[in-house]
Structure formats: structure tokens, C-alpha cells
Amino acid sequence: xxxxxxxxxxxxxxxxxxxxxxxxxxxxxxxxxxxxxxxxxxxxxxxxxxxxxxxxxxxxxxxxxxxxxxxxxxxxxxxxxxxxxxxxxxxxxxxxxxxxxxxxxxxxxxxxxxxxxxxxxxxxxxxxxxxxxxxxxxxxxxxxxxxxxxxxxxxxxxxxxxxxxxxxxxxxxxxxxxxxxxxxxxxxxxxxxxxxxxxxxxxxxxxxxxxxxxxxxxxxxxxxxxxxxxxxxxxxxxxxxxxxxxxxxxxxxxxxxxxxxxxxxxxxxxxxxxxxxxxxxxxxxxxxxxxxxxxxxxxxxxxxxxxxxxxxxxxxxxx
Amino acid sequence: xxxxxxxxxxxxxxxxxxxxxxxxxxxxxxxxxxxxxxxxxxxxxxxxxxxxxxxxxxxxxxxxxxxxxxxxxxxxxxxxxxxxxxxxxxxxxxxxxxxxxxxxxxxxxxxxxxxxxxxxxxxxxxxxxxxxxxxxxxxxxxxxxxxxxxxxxxxxxxxxxxxxxxxxxxxxxxxxxxxxxxxxxxxxxxxxxxxxxxxxxxxxxxxxxxxxxxxxxxxxxxxxxxxxxxxxxxxxxxxxxxxxxxxxxxxxxxxxxxxxxxxxxxxxxxxxxxxxxxxxxxxxxxxxxxxxxxxxxxxxxxxxxxxxxxxxxxxxxxx
Numbered sequence: 216x217x218x219x220x221x222x223x224x225x226x227x228x229x230x231x232x233x234x235x236x237x238x239x240x241x242x243x244x245x246x247x248x249x250x251x252x253x254x255x256x257x258x259x260x261x262x263x264x265x266x267x268x269x270x271x272x273x274x275x276x277x278x279x280x281x282x283x284x285x286x287x288x289x290x291x292x293x294x295x296x297x298x299x300x301x302x303x304x305x306x307x308x309x310x311x312x313x314x315x316x317x318x319x320x321x322x323x324x325x326x327x328x329x330x331x332x333x334x335x336x337x338x339x340x341x342x343x344x345x346x347x348x349x350x351x352x353x354x355x356x357x358x359x360x361x362x363x364x365x366x367x368x369x370x371x372x373x374x375x376x377x378x379x380x381x382x383x384x385x386x387x388x389x390x391x392x393x394x395x396x397x398x399x400x401x402x403x404x405x406x407x408x409x410x411x412x413x414x415x416x417x418x419x420x421x422x423x424x425x426x427x428x429x430x431x432x433x434x435x436x437x438x439x440x441x442x443x444x445x446x447x448x449x450x451x452x453x454x455x456x457x458x459x460x461x462x463x464x465x466x467x468x469x470x471x472x473x474x475x476x477x478x479x480x481x482x483x484x485x486x487x488x489x490x491x492x493x494x495x496x497x498x499x500x501x502x503x504x505x506x507x508x509x510x511x512x513x514x515x516x517x518x519x520x521x522x523x524x525x526x527x528x529x530x531x532x533x534x
Numbered sequence: 535x536x537x538x539x540x541x542x543x544x545x546x547x548x549x550x551x552x553x554x555x556x557x558x559x560x561x562x563x564x565x566x567x568x569x570x571x572x573x574x575x576x577x578x579x580x581x582x583x584x585x586x587x588x589x590x591x592x593x594x595x596x597x598x599x600x601x602x603x604x605x606x607x608x609x610x611x612x613x614x615x616x617x618x619x620x621x622x623x624x625x626x627x628x629x630x631x632x633x634x635x636x637x638x639x640x641x642x643x644x645x646x647x648x649x650x651x652x653x654x655x656x657x658x659x660x661x662x663x664x665x666x667x668x669x670x671x672x673x674x675x676x677x678x679x680x681x682x683x684x685x686x687x688x689x690x691x692x693x694x695x696x697x698x699x700x701x702x703x704x705x706x707x708x709x710x711x712x713x714x715x716x717x718x719x720x721x722x723x724x725x726x727x728x729x730x731x732x733x734x735x736x737x738x739x740x741x742x743x744x745x746x747x748x749x750x751x752x753x754x755x756x757x758x759x760x761x762x763x764x765x766x767x768x769x770x771x772x773x774x775x776x777x778x779x780x781x782x783x784x785x786x787x788x789x790x791x792x793x794x795x796x797x798x799x800x801x802x803x804x805x806x807x808x809x810x811x812x813x814x815x816x817x818x819x820x821x822x823x824x825x826x827x828x829x830x831x832x833x834x835x836x837x838x839x840x841x842x843x844x845x846x847x848x849x850x851x852x853x
Contacts, residue, residue, distance in 0.1 A: 219565055223645040240640040240736065243574055244565035246538055255562055255574060257640060262576075321559040321576060326542040417559065 219244045219252035220267050220310050227265075230309045233300045234316060236260050247412075250428060252312075255319065262319035264295065267312040272428055274313050279354045280427050281305040281315055283347065283404065288318075290346040293339075294424045295320055322415025322422035330461040333446050335421040336414055337465025340406065340442055343424065344435045344470055347404030356407065356431040358490050360393055366493040373500050377513060385489070388520065392486055397434065397479045405438035406430055410445040436476040439466055440483035443532065444491065444519050452518045460533025477534055481526040488523055492516035538563045538571035539586050539629050546584075549628045552619045553635060555579050566731075569747055571631075574638065581638035583614065586631040591747055593632050598673045599746050600624040600634055602666065602723065607637075609665040612658075613743045614639055639742035641734025649780040652765050654740040655733055656784025659725065659761055662743065663754045663789055666723030675726065675750040677809050679712055685812040692819050696832060704808070707839065711805055716753065716798045724757035725749055729764040755795040758785055759802035762851065763810065763838050771837045779852025796853055800845040807842055811835035 221244075228239055237259035245253045245264075252267040268277065281297045285305065288296040295317035297305045307314050325332055356362070367385065374381045406413075408429040415423035439462075447459040466472070495513040502510055526532070540563075547558055556578035564572045564583075571586040587596065600616045604624065607615040614636035616624040626633050644651055675681070686704065693700045725732075727748040734742035758781075766778040785791070814832040821829055845851070 224642040225646065227642075239642065241638075241642055241734070243562075245574070246563035246565045255564075257581075319560075323543040323546075323558065323560055327544070415560070 264317050267314045279352050286350045292346050320423035324412045330457045331419045333458040334461040334465035337462040341466045341469035354431045356433040366497045370497045400434040402434040405433045437483045441487040444487050456533045477529050484523040488516045488520035583636050586633045598671050605669045611665050641741035643731045649776045650738045652777040653780040653784035656781040660785045660788035673750045675752040685816045689816045719753040721753040724752045756802045760806040763806050775852050803842040807835045807839035
């Protein structure tokens with residue numbers, strides 16, 4: 216559930232005067248997105264999402280995120296199109312926060328995706344990688360190994376509270392990942408957070424990719440490894456090989472994987488599991504109970520990390 | 535901000551099959567309403583609000599609330615129309631909760647209403663009173679003096695924590711209200727919670743009355759007294775006589791007030807201020823910090839109560 220900034224109709228109407236989106240009909244704060252405040256708007260010209268950027272998003276990164284969405288949308292990727300203001304800018308100010316208006320995409324996110332939907336996600340991810348290749352801006356991935364180290368430094372002292380033995384296990388994991396992490400895989404713009412709640416479907420048809428606020432430059436195969444973590448585990452943490460094979464096959468039908476990329480997948484998937492485990496662990500240990508922020512259990516990703524550590528061949532992913 | 539129950543797309547699609555509203559396009563949890571979980575839906579036939587009734591609303595009261603909305607909407611009051619299921623019922627079950635689908639009303643609620651808007655609210659309130667007169671069901675007001683007594687019993691011990699001397703002041707207030715409360719004013723269906731966040735406007739035109747979950751049978755003038763509390767105080771708790779006069783004049787242009795009703799207004803307004811003070815005080819003292827429920831400051835209504843206690847003539851309300 217989003218913590219959200221209240222916006223009065225007067226300040227919103229003044230804000231909308233900077234755009235050519237017609238007259239305001241209604242707006243509702245929506246309980247989605249954990250980083251920003253989001254409103255759904257109806258105007259006489261259609262439906263939009265208004266985002267107010269809260270403290271977790273750096274204002275200096277906004278031109279990258281919004282420029283990327285605009286670039287991808289113009290290349291036919293089904294993602295929100297930031298609406299240009301009359302002055303050509305994509306970013307304004309509302310309620311003392313940076314704010315942007317983006318087009319509303321119909322579709323629902325799927326709590327229990329099927330293999331067909333996983334294939335579509337693979338295809339869409341590869342399409343995003345190809346479409347992003349000529350995007351002129353870049354943004355380093357703040358959540359690479361060095362970033363994980365910082366999160367771990369803030370959580371390590373108390374990590375054994377979550378599970379006895381976790382400190383030693385994660386220390387070993389860091390040592391191995393730092394030793395073996397690849398350095399020369401193909402890379403470019405990645406989404407870096409393509410979980411089911413960031414992908415909309417209408418039936419089995421993928422109708423939208425949203426939430427580009429972790430997008431950055433990194434290995435394409437790392438983005439794919441994030442998706443294996445995000446889409447292929449069932450609620451009981453079993454790995455669904457059918458979905459995994461479909462996701463990988465969908466990806467490769469649009470962008471072939473090199474041998475080096477395929478071989479790196481288990482290690483990249485360990486890294487991805489560690490990355491999501493660490494942000495959850497950090498929040499779990501540092502956010503006071505009762506804050507209006509959803510604290511997600513880090514255990515899921517500890518188990519996923521262990522799964523990937525046992526992988527001996529990419530055939531186990533259905534590749 | 536609403537506490538809300540998550541609904542999967544699968545269970546929502548199954549739920550919608552009971553209705554003739556077309557196919558689901560999107561749904562978003564909306565951060566409005568403190569009692570229930572609300573989703574905004576787009577379907578191929580239009581926009582709807584889906585409400586899941588949480589524990590604070592009694593399931594046995596739902597036929598009254600939804601039947602009333604249907605009755606009023608059919609009489610031309612701009613309120614949501616509950617959508618009938620294929621079996622003719624207005625109430626279904628979703629995610630183990632009673633649930634209903636109502637039409638979506640465009641409009642925004644006004645943080646700082648002007649006098650024209652106050653006049654429209656008065657007119658709409660009177661229209662609602664007239665339109666409800668032949669609604670066949672009734673529901674006693676659980677928040678009359680006896681109900682306030684129960685809230686006070688649960689808060690009295692700690693009320694002086696909120697403001698020293700409050701216990702003695704409110705005890706005196708109860709004694710006077712119980713002694714002087716009218717018994718024979720005109721009454722019928724009242725909204726009982728017509729605050730600005732429950733009234734939508736498009737410009738100065740009133741486009742919707744929502745949230746009928748406190749509606750009940752009581753004196754019409756008491757509903758009007760609630761509106762004086764809800765619409766005519768400024769943020770600094772000063773009373774805006776222009777807005778008050780406009781609200782009363784708007785009301786009387788649709789339904790005349792008898793002398794007895796007019797004379798009772800100061801006392802009814804004290805009662806209304808006490809009622810909202812008490813629910814806020816009770817929540818303030820009993821809901822643990824950090825629950826996902828908005829706790830509103832009871833002081834506003836202590837000050838409003840004191841204002842009404844000093845009223846010597848209804849001319850001070852602009853009547």
C-alpha cells in the first residue's frame with residue numbers, strides 16, 4: 216500500500232493547466248506502488264496516472280526514467296507514455312514534489328501467472344532490451360554487488376534474528392558471487408524489477424509494462440535472471456520448470472542468448488535472489504512496525520537463492 | 535487511507551460473471567474510505583466502484599444502504615447506483631467478504647469549499663430528505679445520544695489526557711443534551727455523514743453524493759446540523775457565516791424549515807459536534823499507533839462544540 220501525499224483539487228487543476236489533457240473529471244489515490252504516490256485521473260481526454268515522487272526516488276534520475284518510458288513507448292513497447300507539458304518538459308511540481316503524468320494502461324496484473332503469460336513476459340523483456348539499445352542516456356545499477364554490500368552492512372548484525380546461520384551463509388554467498396560474477400556479458404538498458412505486479416495482461420495478452428523506477432544499465436541476462444525469480448516460483452517456493460522454459464523460450468524467440476549468457480544464468484539468478492532478499496531484509500530489520508509501508512518477508516528469497524545455488528545445468532531451467 | 539483486502543484477477547473475474555458489466559479491463563485499490571475496501575474498475579461497459587465490506591459495517595445493514603442508494607438514484611439524486619446481479623441481488627461475496635458493485639461518479643471532492651458549493655450541498659441534502667421520504671426500509675441511528683454514551687463510557691477514563699478538564703465539560707454537555715434534545719421534529723432518512731469528502735463537484739456543480747454507510751432515520755434538521763459542522767468551519771476553526779447562510783438558504787429553497795427545526799439547530803449542532811468528537815476521541819484513545827487507520831484529531835470538534843454552545847440566535851448561523 217502506498218504512503219501518499221494528499222493533493223487538493225485546486226493545486227491539481229493548476230498543475231493540469233500545464234498540460235493539454237482537457238478538464239479534470241476525477242482523481243483517486245491508488246493503493247499501489249511502494250515508492251511513490253499515485254493517483255488515477257479521469258479527464259475529458261481520457262485516463263492518466265499521476266505520480267508524485269517521494270523521497271526514495273532521486274529527482275536527478277527522473278529524466279532518465281521518464282525519457283526511457285517515452286523512448287520505449289515510441290518504439291512500440293506497451294509501457295506508459297509520459298505526457299509532455301506545454302513547455303515540452305515531462306516533469307512538473309505538485310504538492311512540493313516532483314510529479315509526472317503518464318498515460319493509463321488497461322490490464323490487470325496476474326497473481327498466479329500461467330506458462331503462456333510467462334512466455335509473453337519473456338518476449339516483452341527481450342523486446343524491451345532491443346528497444347532500449349539506442350536510448351541515449353544511461354544510469355548505473357545502484358543495486359549491483361557493491362550496492363548489495365551496503366545493504367548487507369546495514370542488516371548483517373541482526374540477520375541471524377531472521378534465521379540462525381544466515382550471516383555465515385550470506386557471507387559465503389558474497390565471496391562466491393564477487394569471485395565469479397561475469398564482467399563481459401551483453402548489456403544495456405534493463406527493467407530490473409519486472410515482477411508480476413509490474414506487468415498487465417488482458418487475458419493472455421500482455422497489455423502493459425510499468426514501473427521503470429529501477430531501470431538502469433546492466434547485463435541483459437541479469438534482467439532475465441530477475442524474471443526467473445519473479446515469475447517461476449510457486450507460492451510454496453517450488454520451481455515451475457514449465458513456466459521457466461516458456462519464459463526463456465519467449466525471450467529467445469525475440470533476442471537469442473549467447474552461450475556465455477546461458478551459462479551465467481544460475482549465478483545471475485543467485486545474485487538476483489540475493490538482491491531482493493537484501494532489500495527485504497534491510498526493510499524488515501530497519502522499518503519500525505506500524506509504518507505505512509508493506510514489509511515483505513525476506514525468507515522467500517533466501518529459499519530461492521538456495522534453489523539457484525543447487526543448479527548444475529541450465530537444463531534445470533528448461534533451457 | 536483504506537485498509538484493503540487484496541482481490542485476485544481470477545476471483546474478480548468470477549465475481550463479475552454474476553453481473554452484466556462486460557469484461558474486466560483494469561482494477562486498482564483506491565486509498566479512500568476509512569471503513570471499507572474500495573476498488574476502481576474499468577470494464578468494457580464503463581467505470582465502477584467495487585466495495586468489499588470490512589468488519590465495521592454490519593452485513594445485515596447492507597440491504598438498507600444499497601437499497602437506499604438504488605431508491606435515491608432512481609429518484610434522480612446524483613448518488614451511485616448499485617448494479618444488480620443477474621439474479622437481481624445487489625450483494626455478492628468476494629474474498630470472503632460481502633461485496634457490491636456501484637456506478638462510478640465523476641467529480642472531485644473539495645478541500646476548501648466556497649459558498650456556492652455550500653449552497654449546492656444544502657440543496658442536495660434537502661433533495662435527499664425529500665427523495666428518501668417514501669423509502670420503505672428504516673434503520674435506527676446507532677449514533678444518537680445513547681450511542682454517544684457508549685462511546686463516552688469507553689473513552690471517559692482517559693479523556694483528560696487529550697485535554698485537561700474535558701471529562702467535566704463533556705459530562706455537563708451530556709446532561710444538557712439529554713435534558714433538552716427535541717423529541718418531535720420532522721424526520722426520515724438522513725445521510726448522517728455528509729462531509730466534503732462525500733460530495734463530488736465538477737466546478738460549482740454538485741455531481742455526486744457518496745458513502746451512505748451511516749444513513750439512518752433521524753431528524754432532518756440534525757442532518758443539516760451535521761452539515762453546518764462539516765462545511766462551515768475554516769481550517770483555523772473560525773465559523774464562516776457566508777457559507778453557513780448559503781448552505782441553509784440552499785436547503786430551505788428545496789425543503790422549508792419549520793420554526794421548531796430552526797430553533798433546535800444550535801442544540802442539534804452541539805450534538806453533531808459531540809458525536810464526531812466522540813468517535814474521533816474513541817479511535818484516538820483505543821486504536822494502537824501504527825494501525826493502518828487514519829486517526830483524526832478530536833480537538834477540532836471540541837472547538838466546534840464550544841462554538842455552538844455560545845450561539846444565542848439562529849441569526850448567528852445566517853438564518
